[in-house]
Amino acid sequence: MSVFTPVPEPALAEWLQDYAIGRLVALKGISAGVQNSNFFVTTTLGRYVLTLFEGMTRAELPYYLHLMAHLSRHGLPVPGPIANRHNEYLGTLQERPAALVMRLSGASEMNPGPGHCAKVGAMLAGLHLAGLSYGRRQDNPRGPAWRSETARAVHDFLPADERRLLDAEIAFQATVDLARLPAGAIHADLFRDNVLWETGDDDEAHIGGVIDFYFAGFDTLLFDVAVTVNDWCSTPDGRLDPARSAALLAAYHAERPFTADEADAWPAMLRAAALRFWLSRAADFHLPRSGELVLVKNPDEYRDILRLRITNVPPLPR
Numbered sequence: 001m002s003v004f005t006p007v008p009e010p011a012l013a014e015w016l017q018d019y020a021i022g023r024l025v026a027l028k029g030i031s032a033g034v035q036n037s038n039f040f041v042t043t044t045l046g047r048y049v050l051t052l053f054e055g056m057t058r059a060e061l062p063y064y065l066h067l068m069a070h071l072s073r074h075g076l077p078v079p080g081p082i083a084n085r086h087n088e089y090l091g092t093l094q095e096r097p098a099a100l101v102m103r104l105s106g107a108s109e110m111n112p113g114p115g116h117c118a119k120v121g122a123m124l125a126g127l128h129l130a131g132l133s134y135g136r137r138q139d140n141p142r143g144p145a146w147r148s149e150t151a152r153a154v155h156d157f158l159p160a161d162e163r164r165l166l167d168a169e170i171a172f173q174a175t176v177d178l179a180r181l182p183a184g185a186i187h188a189d190l191f192r193d194n195v196l197w198e199t200g201d202d203d204e205a206h207i208g209g210v211i212d213f214y215f216a217g218f219d220t221l222l223f224d225v226a227v228t229v230n231d232w233c234s235t236p237d238g239r240l241d242p243a244r245s246a247a248l249l250a251a252y253h254a255e256r257p258f259t260a261d262e263a264d265a266w267p268a269m270l271r272a273a274a275l276r277f278w279l280s281r282a283a284d285f286h287l288p289r290s291g292e293l294v295l296v297k298n299p300d301e302y303r304d305i306l307r308l309r310i311t312n313v314p315p316l317p318r
């Protein structure tokens with residue numbers, strides 16, 4: 001359940017007077033999601049999603065909201081935020097920072113085929129290309145510094161073999177030269193549950209929307225590709241499915257060709273992306289934040305993906 005802060009209808013109706021989107025018709029809490037309180041809002045003029053930001057600072061939110069506006073303006077299927085009558089995206093509701101975005105149509109596809117993966121690859125390349133002209137910069141909140149800090153925090157909770165894996169991976173990642181890799185605004189959490197599809201069939205599938213930009217930041221573009229491939233193209237035991245990964249990478253490469261430095265760095269990036277989600281899931285599992293309802297996803301899945309990416313990775317298309 002993801003409504004941490006309830007919103008009474010009269011409070012929302014009054015808050016909406018600050019917007020030009022008509023009057024409140026319906027309000028419904030959204031049960032998916034783990035970070036913030038989300039609601040579907042219907043007004044006399046349209047359908048929106050209201051987010052009350054839980055535990056994020058007001059200062060970091062404009063980066064995400066303006067990035068969504070920027071990408072939407074560039075034609076990507078990203079929910080545009082709604083400005084209020086003071087021309088601000090960010091307001092305050094129930095003492096929380098709050099924003100409205102357009103509600104996009106579609107539903108997640110948790111069993112994607114190569115056709116879905118090709119569309120996601122092309123869309124991710126478009127997102128990266130459009131992001132290059134985004135003027136704001138905020139570092140990936142789950143980048144190298146966070147990884148080292150989180151590795152220290154979870155280390156002593158892990159069994160000996162996992163500690164060895166973690167120590168070796170942190171040491172290995174410190175040797176990777178990121179300076180020559182193209183970098184820009186990345187989504188950083190483009191998992192299957194963050195893409196909405198308007199139709200479900202593999203080759204006919206059409207992306208209705210990409211949501212949940214609240215882990216976005218400045219980082220290497222290849223890291224984002226690796227996060228996406230690890231989720232969209234893994235078999236249940238964590239191996240890369242050859243047809244899905246080839247489809248995603250070829251479609252990305254057709255829009256933004258991979259560089260020679262990226263081809264060299266690909267195995268290391270898949271490992272970095274696996275490490276990032278192993279660490280966040282292990283931290284949620286071993287160090288739950290008090291008072292928060294956090295859906296804990298299985299850390300072992302990403303531990304296994306990391307192990308598998310160390311030994312066996314097909315090359316990037318060139």
Ligand SMILES: Nc1ncnc2c1ncn2[C@@H]1O[C@H](COP(=O)(O)OP(=O)(O)O)[C@@H](O)[C@H]1O
Pocket residue numbers: 002030032033034035036037038049079101102103104105193209211212213214
């Ligand atoms: N713009 C949107 N259009 C349609 N549905 C949305 C939109 N934003 C969020 N949702 C719905 O809300 C759910 C939770 O959103 P999400 O951003 O993943 O929450 P959290 O940040 O708490 O993880 C999604 O699974 C989706 O069903």
Ligand SMILES: N[C@@H](CCOP(=O)(O)O)C(=O)O
Pocket residue numbers: 033034035189191193194212277280281297
């Ligand atoms: N994709 C992450 C969890 C992030 O949660 P979200 O609901 O905000 O996408 C994972 O699988 O560990």
